[in-house]
Amino acid sequence: MSYRVFISLFVLLISSAATAQGTAPAISYTRDIQPIFTEKCVACHACYDAACQLNLGSGEGAARGANKIPVYAGERSKASEPTRLFYDAFGKAAWQRKDFYSVLDAQGSQAALMARMLELGHRTPLQPNAKLPEDIVLGLERENMCPMPGEFEAYAGAHPKEGMPLAVTGLTDQQYQTLQRWLASGAPIDQQGLVPSARETLQVVQWENLLNAPGARESLVARWLFEHWFLAHIYFKDGEPGHFFQWVRSRTPTGQPIDLINSRRPNDDPGTQVYYRLWPVQGVIVHKTHITYPLSPAKMARIKTLFYNGNWQVHALPGYGPERRANPFETFQAIPAQARYQFMLDNAEYFVRTFIRGPVCRGQIATDVIRDNFWAFFQAPEHDVYITDPSYRGKATPLLAMPGQNDDVGSVLSLWYAYRDKRNEYEALRRDTYANVPAPSWSSLWAGNDNALLSIFRHFDSASVTKGLIGEVPQTMWLFDFPLLERTYYQLAVNFDVFGNVSHQAQTRLYFDLIRNGAEQNFLRLMPADSRDGYLDDWYQSGGKFKMWLDYESIDNDKPTALKLDEKDPKRDFAQQLLIRYGDLNARPDPINRCEGAYCSRPNIDPALQNAEQALSRLTSRPAAGLKVIDQLPEATMLRIESRSGKREVYSLLRNRAHSNVAFLLGEASRYQSGLDTLTIYPGVLSSYPNFMFNIPAEHVPEFVAAMENAKDAQGFEKIVERWGIRRSHPQFWQYFHDLSRYIHETDPVEEGVLDMNRYENL
Known part of the structure; x- marks a missing residue:
């Protein structure tokens, strides 16, 4: 049991005892209110994409209140003022000077805005585990309405079913009464x-x-x-x-x-x-x-x-200043490059998480530059010419500057062309230099610890990073060297301003496209020379070929690799040899998705769960053209499977969308190849943003799998949802939703945190 769950139960027991004695104890924000917010509100009201910037993860956030200006507004011509909680202002008055308004203060004879929002939600309960009315817009398409206290009546009249918590099983009667008593008493906050x-x-x-x-x-x-x-x-x-x-x-x-x-x-x-x-x-x-x-x-x-x-x-x-931000290789050139790179490799998962997973919270324009699933690994420092050759390092460093420091909207294209050309000059230098060093071998890959092999999964507008190689052999793989890893980190984490304007964000996104291409080119050097153009053509189909001609430097398709790989399918052979050679570093054995024989489950788990995994393996690595139900699935679905003995396991069921290419800023929908979509199923919570959840008794899993195999359309899938789905309106929704966090606590307690339900779909 996690600390937070223990505190919640303790508070409930104390409150029940006081009620039984006929007294109403004084309400404490820390003891009574924050646990309610944590259970029922934080899943939507946290991070920059908190609805109306109302962050209910702390007393400071609750007192700060709401703001009509969205943080995510990529089309803005001027950068907005940062509104980072615990960073850009402190105290209610300071936040109100930044256009925040109170949701806790009563307005004359009117109750506080939060009180009225909660009352609206409490008087319109949802039909248990039923699909929500279609007129309730959810997810990232929902308009950021954010009524101020004087605008509440108009909001309630137009949206009578959209009180708080929004479109989800609401507060218990006791929680509702506690919050209303607290708000009526002036909403005192005693949080330390x-x-x-x-x-x-x-x-x-x-x-x-x-x-x-x-x-x-x-x-x-x-x-x-x-x-x-x-x-x-x-x-x-x-x-x-x-x-x-x-x-x-x-x-x-x-x-x-x-x-x-x-x-x-x-x-x-x-x-x-x-x-x-x-x-x-x-x-x-x-x-x-x-x-x-x-x-x-x-x-x-x-x-x-x-x-x-x-x-x-x-x-x-x-x-x-801007020049120092643009090129950290020049700024920090006095520090030995080997020390900088090795420091990053020691905790490579952390650094890849910073630019793949967060802390942006929302970013389809950013994430559509990457494939839905791929593996990443790293060049060994002793084989990185930037580390080992000072002369090469001196030539390369001036070419490694990154855009985004000048946010003049009128200069976007000229800046982009300048940095693209500089990057391509670097790629040509790298290609020609590596052509004159020993061909890459297995020793070229860094294998220092279990950060050496990483899996990345994109979930449309978010992504996750996990140690180990998960899933079927992916379409693409990335190989980072020091210049690429450091540039990616600086471009997408250090130098990225979530409050920046359209110019800054466009330059950042366009350069990320070059970063991905660089990682792919690095990987291609490991493949046989005569296979590289074929792989590149596969990755850049349709309009991607034009993009290759327009923006990317030519690859080395001549110099050989030292790896001995099967000529028929060298990429798959590379993956299989990688798994064998670095098996001790692969933190994530994966028999469900890469079944090699009769047994497609992990050993040493409950036999009922082994049988469940065996059945689930039938859904993996199959294209949607033959498994029609994939068309109905969201990006990240959680499966909660419980055996009769009471043991339960949580699996992530991830939809991997296929694309003809991922080379363009816009028009992603036109590049889908939905018939090639596949599923990955893996134990654990591999997304911060669950899109849906199924709760399945272990003995039902074969039936669930059979139903998934036989569902050919939306009607067939809805029957599966009706039987095993946990809809937003499920009476035990919050119990199941927070069990995902409890699972993280049990398996990797340092990583525990409240998950986000802004993407939880109305299936």
Whole structure:
């Protein structure tokens, strides 16, 4: 049982006892209100895409209130003011100066806006486990209406079934009464910030001392480390469960209260002397922004070994500004490249998560540049010419600058062409240089730890990263070297401004297209020379061929590989050899999707669950042309399977959409190849945004699979939903939905967080 669940049950018991004695205990925000918000509200009201920017993961967010301006407005011509909770303002008055309005304050004789929204929802309950009325618009297509207190009556008249919680099983009577009593009493908030333990405080001081040590070398390394850690939810391996910390820049040193420097980007000019500080992450942990990173004495020793053992020198510290942001290879060129790359490889999953998974929360225009499923791995530092050859590094570094620093709308195309040409000049340099070094072999791939092999799954407007190789052999694979990994991280994480204007966001997206192409080109060098053009043609079908001619540098289709691969299908043979050679590093054996024989389930699990996995394997790796039900499925469906013994397993059922190419900014729907879509089924929660959920007794799984195989249309699929589906209106919806988080707690407690239900579909 997780800590949050324990607290919720404890509060319920205390409240029940008080009621039995005929007294109404004073309501505490921390004890009584936040647990309700966490259970029933945070799944929609968190991150930048919280409806109306109302973030209910903390007292600060509740008091801040709502705002009509959406964070995700990619067409805006001017960048908007950042509204990052716990960062860009503090306290109700400061937020109201940024156009937030209260949802907690009564308005004369009118109750608080939240009270009226909750009352509207409570008086219009949903029919249990029935499909919702079609006139209730859900998901990312829903208009951001955000009525102010004076506009509520008009909203309620136009949307009588759309109170809160929106279109989902609502509050219990007790929860409703508790919230209404609290709002009627003025909505007092007694929440205190998270306080580190004594042991954590000691480690905080040790790490702050490391990053704030005097000296030019120390200052440059600290700046680079901060820019690579600013998104991390830091935890100490012997710290308190649920305690996470975040690196920030402060005007004040260790031992004094943090005076936050709240710049737009972590590499903007701070305008003053900087101290790097760790402060506790406040509020409810939500999975979509929870990108974890461990700190320990071993990690500190590793950093000292990587960065301070050599005799390299810093003659002058670099400044700040657009040019420094655009090319971190020049900004940090004094730090040995091998140290920088090895540091990133040690926790490669973290870095790939920062730019593939979050913290954007919403981004179909960003994610449509990648395939729905692919594998990623990394070039070994000793085989990375940028690391090993100073002359090549000197030629390449000026070509590695990235766009997005100038957000002039009228300059988008000219900036794009300039950076595209510079990137292609680099690719030509890389191609010609690697043609004169030994051909790539298995030793060219980094195999330092279980971060070496990663699986990426795209779920339309979000994506996930997981250690290990999951699923059938994918259509494409990515090979990162240091210049590519660092550029991707800076372009999509450090330099990306979610509040930026259309020019900034378009430049970022267009360059990401070049990054993907670079990763594919790196991988193709591992394939036989005469197979490379064929693979490229497969990846860039239809209009993709024109895009190859227009924007991409030519590949090396002449120099051989040192890998011995089956000529008939070298990519598949490469994947199979990879799985064998690096089996000890593959954190995710996958017999369900890659069944090699009669047994398609994991050993050493409940026999009933083994039988379930065996049946589920019939649905994987089959194209939609032969498995029609795929056409009815959303991107990420969760299967909750429970045996009669009470053991349950959670599986992610992922729809992998096929595309003729992923080379264009717009028009994705025209590039679908739906008949080639497939399913991946894997134990675990592989998305922060479940689209639907089935609850299936283990003994029913063969029937479920048979029904899926036989469902040819929407009517056939609806029968499956009626029997096993957990619709938004299911009486136990929240119990099943939060069981996904409990499952994460049981299997990998550091990664636990409240999942997002903004994409939960009305099937």
